[in-house]
Amino acid sequence: MLTVRPHSLDEALDALAAHPAATLLAGGTDLMVQVNYQGRRPEVVVALRRVPELQQMDDGFIGAGVTWSRLTSAPWPGLAQAARTVGSPQIRAMGTLGGNLGTASPAGDGLPFLAAVEARLEVASRAGGTRSLPWDEFLIGPKRTSLRPGELILGVHLPGAMPEVQEFAKVGARNAMVISIASACLVRSPDGMVRIALGSVGPTPLRAPRAEAMISAEKRPSPAAVAEFGRLVAEEVRPIDDHRSTAAYRRHAAGVIARRLLERALA
Amino acid sequence: MTPIRLVVNGTEHLLEVEGPVSLLSLLRERLGLSGAKNACRQGECGSCTVLLDGEPVCSCLVMATDADGAEIVTVEGLAGPDGSLHPVQRALHDHGAVQCGYCTTGIVMSAVHLLERNPTPTAEEVKEALAGNLCRCTGYGAIVRALAAPERAADGEAP
Numbered sequence: 444m445l446t447v448r449p450h451s452l453d454e455a456l457d458a459l460a461a462h463p464a465a466t467l468l469a470g471g472t473d474l475m476v477q478v479n480y481q482g483r484r485p486e487v488v489v490a491l492r493r494v495p496e497l498q499q500m501d502d503g504f505i506g507a508g509v510t511w512s513r514l515t516s517a518p519w520p521g522l523a524q525a526a527r528t529v530g531s532p533q534i535r536a537m538g539t540l541g542g543n544l545g546t547a548s549p550a551g552d553g554l555p556f557l558a559a560v561e562a563r564l565e566v567a568s569r570a571g572g573t574r575s576l577p578w579d580e581f582l583i584g585p586k587r588t589s590l591r592p593g594e595l596i597l598g599v600h601l602p603g604a605m606p607e608v609q610e611f612a613k614v615g616a617r618n619a620m621v622i623s624i625a626s627a628c629l630v631r632s633p634d635g636m637v638r639i640a641l642g643s644v645g646p647t648p649l650r651a652p653r654a655e656a657m658i659s660a661e662k663r664p665s666p667a668a669v670a671e672f673g674r675l676v677a678e679e680v681r682p683i684d685d686h687r688s689t690a691a692y693r694r695h696a697a698g699v700i701a702r703r704l705l706e707r708a709l710a
Numbered sequence: 711m712t713p714i715r716l717v718v719n720g721t722e723h724l725l726e727v728e729g730p731v732s733l734l735s736l737l738r739e740r741l742g743l744s745g746a747k748n749a750c751r752q753g754e755c756g757s758c759t760v761l762l763d764g765e766p767v768c769s770c771l772v773m774a775t776d777a778d779g780a781e782i783v784t785v786e787g788l789a790g791p792d793g794s795l796h797p798v799q800r801a802l803h804d805h806g807a808v809q810c811g812y813c814t815t816g817i818v819m820s821a822v823h824l825l826e827r828n829p830t831p832t833a834e835e836v837k838e839a840l841a842g843n844l845c846r847c848t849g850y851g852a853i854v855r856a857l858a859a860p861e862r863a864a865d866g867e868a869p
Contacts, residue, residue: 444729446712446775468776472753475771478730479751485730490776512765531842532820534753536765537772619841620754 445487452496452567455489455595460569462487463593469508470537472530473546497541497597504565506598507541514540514553519601521556521609521628528552528613531620541596544581547588548622550643554582555628556611558640558648562601568594575600582647606630606638610704613642614696624688625696627676629704635662637672637705644680644697651679654701664709673702714778718743719787725774733772734758737784745785745815756843759816760784766823768842785815788822798822798857805856809847817843821857830859 447462449455459465466485468474469492477483491497497508500517512535514526529535529552543551544564556562557578564581567573570593578599583589590596608631615621626642636659640648654675661668677698682690711726718741725740732751737743737760746769747757753768760769761783788796795803798821808814817840824831824839831839836857837850845853 444712444775446773448776448778468773471771471773471776472768475730475732475773476752478773479732479770483730488730488773488775490773492776530753531756532823532839533756533759533766533768533842534771536762536767619838 444485447487447489448493449489449491450493450495452494452597455491455494455497456567456569458489459593459595462489465489467491467545467595469539469542469545470510470534472534472538473542491541491595499598503601503603504598505540505601507544507596508539509541509598511535511538511540511553519556519560519605519609521559521611521630522553524609524611525552525556525613525626525628528611528618528621528623534620541598544596544599545588545590547582547584547586547647549585549646549648550622550626551648552613552623552626552642554578554648555626555640555642556609557599558650559609559628559630559638560601560605561638562599564599565597566590566594567597573597579647585646606632606636608632608708610707612700612704614700622687625680625682625693625700627697627700627704629701629708631705631708635659637708639676639701639704641676641680641697641701644682644693646681649680651676651701653679658705664705669702669705669709672705673698676701712775712778714775716777716780716782718782719784727774731774732770733760733762733774733777733782734769736774736777737769737782743784743786747812747815749812753842754844755813756816756820756840757813759819759843761819761823764823764826766820766842783819783822785818788818796822798825801856802853805852807849807852807856809845809849813843813845813847817845817853825857831857833858 447458465487468490497506499506511526511529543553611628613623613626623643629639658672680697682693749757758769
């Protein structure tokens with residue numbers, strides 16, 4: 444196994460151009476489980492944690508290498524709340540937002556925030572240069588992305604005007620070290636516009652457009668409208684049965700957390 | 711073979727590493743440091759916790775070749791040169807917070823990191839810091855009492 448340890452973005456892109464099929468290593472919290480349990484034996488690993496460009500975080504950009512520990516104090520409450528629910532202190536010290544995107548698990552804790560605020564991804568390769576694409580053109584299925592061979596996730600761009608109110612919640616078997624059964628991020632602007640994105644209840648994070656349209660039209664949502672919002676969200680999700688939960692429970696949980704997040708946002 | 715350089719408990723090691731082995735395997739099998747334990751191999755249990763450049767990590771999830779250049783502290787690096795226990799080890803000992811002991815070294819490392827940043831944690835903060843360390847003897851009560859500030863203060867210990 445060859446391990447390449449680039450110290451700049453240029454070196455990282457060169458390494459990927461030379462080894463387009465290389466395995467990208469960020470925090471290792473997903474990859475090493477595959478190594479330890481499924482006997483995964485990468486031929487070439489490009490280890491990214493020494494690339495300073497991927498560590499940047501400013502007003503509108505989060506580098507792919509920013510860890511969950513750093514994101515717990517990020518200025519975006521929807522993402523900071525999600526970061527606090529990721530794994531454990533040990534996992535948060537290593538795992539990164541870029542890893543969440545590259546793994547593209549439907550349960551990725553950072554993904555509902557990105558979907559709710561309509562973040563764009565920036566990816567780059569030596570051959571193709573830099574391209575920017577909306578979150579839903581990047582996350583295309585369970586553990587499937589549109590990242591091309593030789594390409595690297597640089598980070599995410601957040602929109603200029605971010606909704607002020609942002610809330611995140613997830614349902615799992617305990618408060619730590621849990622892969623969510625259902626999760627959601629809800630954002631609300633002063634003009635009443637509400638967006639909600641849900642995780643673990645579909646092949647990718649899902650938005651609930653009918654629920655969003657209904658509640659965004661309400662200047663001061665009544666308790667009945669709030670309840671209807673939860674009901675519509677539960678209708679719009681597309682959960683499956685698996686070893687962590689049933690589709691029926693996930694649908695129910697999605698409606699409940701949607702309603703609670705809206706109540707929090709309106710409080 | 712990939713050459714790597716590690717500083718473990720203050721001692722520099724130059725090693726050749728083959729394949730995607732974990733830092734945990736390297737510590738235990740190459741350096742003979744068996745303090746970090748191998749249990750789940752997937753980051754769930756925390757028994758392999760060490761400090762990497764000051765941060766608590768599951769050493770089973772660190773690819774050894776990617777640890778190149780890092781400073782590692784394991785439980786073997788905590789006691790003083792005369793064998794005196796680190797205050798965290800002393801507190802766990804004095805509160806009877808060790809049962810079978812398998813999880814203890816990981817809990818010690820997580821607690822060392824917590825108390826470095828927050829010398830007077832509440833019970834709630836201790837529980838959050840130890841959320842990634844499982845104790846199957848369920849000795850959590852004594853562990854939290856050993857580490858939370860009010861409880862330590864009540865025993866007349868320096869926080």
